[in-house]
Amino acid sequence: MQEKVAPSELTRELQFVSELQRSSVAEGVQRELDAAWTDCLAGATELVPVRPVIRASWLRSRAAGIVAEEFHYEFVESQELARRLQRQRELLDIAAPVMAELLRYNPDGHLNLADAEGVTLAACGLDLTPLGSRLLESVQGTNCTGLALREQRLVFVLAGENFKRGLRERRMHCASAPVRDTQGRLLGALTLTAAVGNFHCHTLGTVQAAADAISRQLALTALLDEQQRVLEVLNEGVILLDDDRCIRSLNGYARRLLQLDDPQRGRPFASLITQDTDLDLWLDRRWERQDRDLTLLLPDGSGLPCLASAAPIAQGGWVLSLRENRRIREITRQLLGTRARYSFNDIQGRSPALQNALRVAQAASHSEATVLVLGESGVGKELFAQAIHNASVRRHGPFVAVNCGAIPRDLVQSELFGHVEGAFTGAARGGAAGKFELADGGTLFLDEIGDMPLEAQASLLRVLQEGEVTRIGAKKAQAVDVRVIAATHRDLAQAVTGGSFRGDVFYRLNVLPLQVPPLRERREDIPLLVATLLKALSRHLERPPPAIADEALTLLLAHSWPGNVRELENVIERAVNLAQGPLIQPGDLPPSLVANTLSTDTEGERLTPLETGQRDLIRATLQQTRGNLRQTATRLGISRAGLYVKLRRYALNPADFRPGR
Numbered sequence: 001m002q003e004k005v006a007p008s009e010l011t012r013e014l015q016f017v018s019e020l021q022r023s024s025v026a027e028g029v030q031r032e033l034d035a036a037w038t039d040c041l042a043g044a045t046e047l048v049p050v051r052p053v054i055r056a057s058w059l060r061s062r063a064a065g066i067v068a069e070e071f072h073y074e075f076v077e078s079q080e081l082a083r084r085l086q087r088q089r090e091l092l093d094i095a096a097p098v099m100a101e102l103l104r105y106n107p108d109g110h111l112n113l114a115d116a117e118g119v120t121l122a123a124c125g126l127d128l129t130p131l132g133s134r135l136l137e138s139v140q141g142t143n144c145t146g147l148a149l150r151e152q153r154l155v156f157v158l159a160g161e162n163f164k165r166g167l168r169e170r171r172m173h174c175a176s177a178p179v180r181d182t183q184g185r186l187l188g189a190l191t192l193t194a195a196v197g198n199f200h201c202h203t204l205g206t207v208q209a210a211a212d213a214i215s216r217q218l219a220l221t222a223l224l225d226e227q228q229r230v231l232e233v234l235n236e237g238v239i240l241l242d243d244d245r246c247i248r249s250l251n252g253y254a255r256r257l258l259q260l261d262d263p264q265r266g267r268p269f270a271s272l273i274t275q276d277t278d279l280d281l282w283l284d285r286r287w288e289r290q291d292r293d294l295t296l297l298l299p300d301g302s303g304l305p306c307l308a309s310a311a312p313i314a315q316g317g318w319v320l321s322l323r324e325n326r327r328i329r330e331i332t333r334q335l336l337g338t339r340a341r342y343s344f345n346d347i348q349g350r351s352p353a354l355q356n357a358l359r360v361a362q363a364a365s366h367s368e369a370t371v372l373v374l375g376e377s378g379v380g381k382e383l384f385a386q387a388i389h390n391a392s393v394r395r396h397g398p399f400v401a402v403n404c405g406a407i408p409r410d411l412v413q414s415e416l417f418g419h420v421e422g423a424f425t426g427a428a429r430g431g432a433a434g435k436f437e438l439a440d441g442g443t444l445f446l447d448e449i450g451d452m453p454l455e456a457q458a459s460l461l462r463v464l465q466e467g468e469v470t471r472i473g474a475k476k477a478q479a480v481d482v483r484v485i486a487a488t489h490r491d492l493a494q495a496v497t498g499g500s501f502r503g504d505v506f507y508r509l510n511v512l513p514l515q516v517p518p519l520r521e522r523r524e525d526i527p528l529l530v531a532t533l534l535k536a537l538s539r540h541l542e543r544p545p546p547a548i549a550d551e552a553l554t555l556l557l558a559h560s561w562p563g564n565v566r567e568l569e570n571v572i573e574r575a576v577n578l579a580q581g582p583l584i585q586p587g588d589l590p591p592s593l594v595a596n597t598l599s600t601d602t603e604g605e606r607l608t609p610l611e612t613g614q615r616d617l618i619r620a621t622l623q624q625t626r627g628n629l630r631q632t633a634t635r636l637g638i639s640r641a642g643l644y645v646k647l648r649r650y651a652l653n654p655a656d657f658r659p660g661r
């Protein structure tokens with residue numbers, strides 16, 4: 001504790017007090033003090049034999065008009081006292097045993113504890129300073145408590161050094177030391193009053209040590225309190241176990257997890273978990289930290305799966321931290337970004353083929369049935385899956401996508417269903433949740449389901465049928481609430497026949513089949529898709545969207561699009577980057593596309609008489625409009641997109657009809 005008294009002064013004071021032990025000295029001192037006091041009251045200022053600290057206090061007391069001859073205590077009002085007692089409850093609780101102990105060694109003495117404003121908050125021993133009495137020097141003149149508060153250091157005041165006659169005539173000496181808070185701020189003063197014969201130099205040390213003990217205990221309590229608060233606000237359950245694996249304490253989060261109100265002190269931890277955790281294996285002091293999946297037993301008999309981490313404490317016992325799997329999954333989802341971005345509004349196209357797919361998808365979003373999205377690569381199968389999820393009741397849950405074709409065969413099962421620690425070589429410490437668990441409460445999109453190995457299909461069937469997953473190596477299954485949307489570009493029925501896909505899984509998945517049409521079957525959507533892509537790309541590049549020249553659009557319409565919308569996206573992105581001016585020209589398109597297009601016409605195909613008539617009409621109109629597509633479409637009463645489709649069908653190139661050809 002901060003001690004303001006200079007070492008030399010302290011030595012002097014101790015020497016002085018120790019000499020007082022000799023009664024001849026004490027009597028002499030008393031006589032001198034009485035004489036000096038009388039002089040002081042008569043107006044003298046010299047007061048030579050008086051210690052400087054006392055002399056200064058007497059002069060202040062005299063100047064403040066304090067009447068030395070009158071003695072009675074002044075009190076704060078009872079309500080005010082109650083407020084102060086309340087405010088200093090902690091200090092009082094800590095000080096009470098210290099004061100009681102001190103009194104045991106000074107049975108004929110008196111102890112009082114005053115707050116920083118000199119109000120007595122606690123007292124024991126002789127009936128001297130009453131509760132609520134005001135002891136500041138400005139109220140009571142020179143007195144030990146008032147002086148300690150003013151000097152903020154250990155002081156002693158002999159009987160004859162008090163200012164008021166009533167205190168002087170008690171013939172008792174006092175020592176007082178300040179009590180401080182953790183920041184070193186003055187909280188009050190602890191004062192010991194002892195009969196003259198019992199007061200010696202050790203009294204000073206004892207009072208100082210007691211005041212320091214109170215201050216230290218206050219700091220410790222504050223620290224403990226702070227740690228307790230941290231533990232209580234912690235976002236995970238913390239349980240302290242003793243060496244016998246019984247509970248020493250639980251923080252608030254752990255109590256909430258376990259649905260328990262009281263601290264459960266002494267309860268065996270084993271009674272709070274299901275029996276499938278081998279505690280001997282887990283709580284092993286050789287390991288610094290061990291993670292385990294375990295299931296907490298709740299009062300209603302149900303189980304709460306958690307990830308628990310155990311670290312041994314050097315002094316004995318363990319500290320366990322617990323997080324429920326549900327929360328870990330939430331955190332993982334936040335990290336992985338398992339949100340579906342797209343909705344039905346993002347699916348562009350007005351073609352009957354696409355509108356038809358949209359109708360089926362919208363119906364699927366109102367149901368909970370498993371959906372099987374069929375379509376070539378890049379047609380937008382995941383887009384549809386996301387849109388279904390976002391329009392379904394699960395929209396606030398996770399959307400987890402897994403490409404079954406992209407995971408190494410050996411790992412598919414563990415990726416999807418998770419595993420427990422030690423399930424196989426290379427298994428994660430503490431085990432790992434699978435995608436089904438991650439998608440709990442939401443949708444799991446199983447892309448390229450046709451590539452799923454047969455063994456994994458068997459486990460998938462169980463999840464689809466039972467709504468439960470069993471991690472690899474686990475003894476027990478866990479319930480999961482997941483809607484599955486699977487997708488494939490393969491012909492699954494044929495795969496079933498060929499034996500590479502299980503028939504039972506196929507029928508389970510194929511509840512709601514959704515065929516997403518390839519781009520070549522909905523060419524009329526191309527202009528709209530191109531416009532949307534141009535807008536999105538230019539927004540990204542922060543420049544106005546370029547237009548597309550008719551010739552270039554014709555080429556796009558005529559292409560067979562094996563890569564579907566994804567291919568179209570790439571072609572447009574390339575063109576936007578290559579385009580010199582505000583117009584995308586055929587030269588900005590990939591050369592392969594230009595070459596292919598002109599050959600993918602109706603060559604070799606026989607046209608019906610009706611089609612021949614239509615082709616001739618279009619050709620004639622193109623001639624009249626000199627290859628102007630807008631005018632041609634208007635004259636023919638069809639949309640531009642419709643015209644493009646027909647141009648491709650009949651291998652007509654508008655450029656051939658333009659002047660200069």
Ligand SMILES: Nc1ncnc2c1ncn2[C@@H]1O[C@H](COP(=O)(O)OP(=O)(O)OP(=O)(O)O)[C@@H](O)[C@H]1O
Nearest residue numbers: 346347348349376377378379380381382383565566
């Ligand atoms: N109708 C559409 N409107 C707008 N964008 C689309 C449309 N269809 C597909 N896309 C876009 O095309 C790209 C490919 O779509 P997606 O990844 O959903 O296809 P996929 O069929 O799942 O492909 P794969 O079979 O290769 O996984 C995406 O960027 C998607 O946004």
